[in-house]
Amino acid sequence: MDVSNETTPFEFILLAFSNSNEWNFLLSGFLLITYLFTFMGNILIITFVSIEPSLQTPMYFFLSNLSFLDVCQTTTTIPQIIVHLISGTNAILYERCIMQLFFLVLFIGAEALLLAAMAYDRYVAICNPLHYNVVMNYKFCAQLVSASWLTSSLNATIHTLLTLRLPLCGINKINYFFCDISPLLAISCGDISGNIIAMLAASPVMGIGPGMCVLLSYIHIILRVLKMHSSDGMRKAFSTCASHLTVVLLFYVSSIFQYIRPFSSYSLSKDSKIALFNNILSPLLNPLIYTLRNKDVKEALQKRMMKKIP
Structure with missing residues (x-):
């Protein structure tokens, strides 16, 4: 291959954005409001x-670590x-695109592993409470x-380095809202x-390992809860896990669809909108789910509010 054809673009053009100024204005307003709610909600939890x-x-x-990752x-x-x-x-810019890819893979990977740790925490709390x-x-x-x-940092570093070595042959148009692995692989003119x-x-x-950890943890939790004789105990056990399980399902379903399915089935024009939706939905819902459905958080908030009332 001619070396001159392997030039790296100075910048990328993100084609997923609409040319309609009215649509862009509405979408930017929606994203700004959503981002502010997500940022403030997670910071309040921390x-x-x-x-x-x-x-x-x-x-x-x-x-609190999950909220930090969402932010x-x-x-x-x-x-x-x-x-x-x-x-x-x-x-x-090319450099900013690569940095965005690194941090996006880092934070998503760390969240997958953290959710598995949270599932294990619930397993020990319900199945082995004395210890x-x-x-x-x-x-x-x-x-x-x-x-x-650390594990996610290593994973993100490997993917970023492999992406840096890809020949792009001057192609700089990405049909996506942001820089991710799949859109950069799609424009490469070399062996991927x-x-x-x-x-x-x-x-x-x-992905699969943390997902299996979550699945096995909740299978044991459900089996243990079903053996409880007290309906109050069953209700309390399920309520403490419902919030986490909701967040897990939202995260893993979207992440598997975005990263783990076969590369040949990717359609960037469709996946770019799904990826944008996934990056908004889960971080926005996490603080709402954990505050509205969590009894401990609601009781702590009520106590704080009562202290402030003279």
């Missing part, structure tokens, strides 16, 4: 968990999309969170088999 003594437990330690994930993509929509330009404080001590919880970040192998190799660690 702050509230850190200052409320009754929430100083492993479950809420994981929840990071949405900040990686949504503000840039809003700027593109408002300014009317849909160009992104919960011993097993889920602060050191072990911190190790689980650290392992999630190494990238595909890396994605397949990472799926057991970053």
Whole structure:
């Protein structure tokens, strides 16, 4: 292949944006409101968990880390999309595109592993409650969170380095709202088999493995709950897991559709809108699900509000 044909573009043009100024204005307004709600909701959870003594437990330690990941994930993509929509330009520098890909893969991967750790936490709490404080001590919880970040950082680094080596032959038009693995593979003019192998190799660690951990944890939880003689105990056990299970289903279904299905089945024009929806939906719903459906959080909020009322 001629080396001159392997030039790297200075910038990428994101084709997923509409040319309609009216549509762009409406979408930018919707995204801005959604981002502000997502940002404030998750920051409030982080702050509230850190200052409320009754929430100083492993479950809420994981929840605050999940909220931090949601803030990071949405900040990686949504503000840039809003700027593109408002300014009317849909160009992104090559270096920024690569950085966006790295951080997006990092945060999504870390969230997948963290959700598995949260499922294990619920398993120990319900199936082995007498040993919960011993097993889920602060050191072990911190190790689980650290392992999630380190494993996802390694995964993101590998995918980013493999993407950097791809020949693009001057092609700079991406039919997507932001930079991700699949749209960059789609415009490569070289062999992408190494990238595909890396994605397949990472799926057991970053997707299938954590997903199986969640599945097995909840199978044991359900079996244990069904053996309870007290209806109040069953109701309490299910209520403590309902929030987490809802978040898990939202995250894994969207992530599997976005990253783990065969590359040959990708349709960038359709997937770009689904990916945008996924990057908005889960981080927005997480704080709502955990506050509206969680009894501990609602009781702590009520106590805080009662203290402030003279």
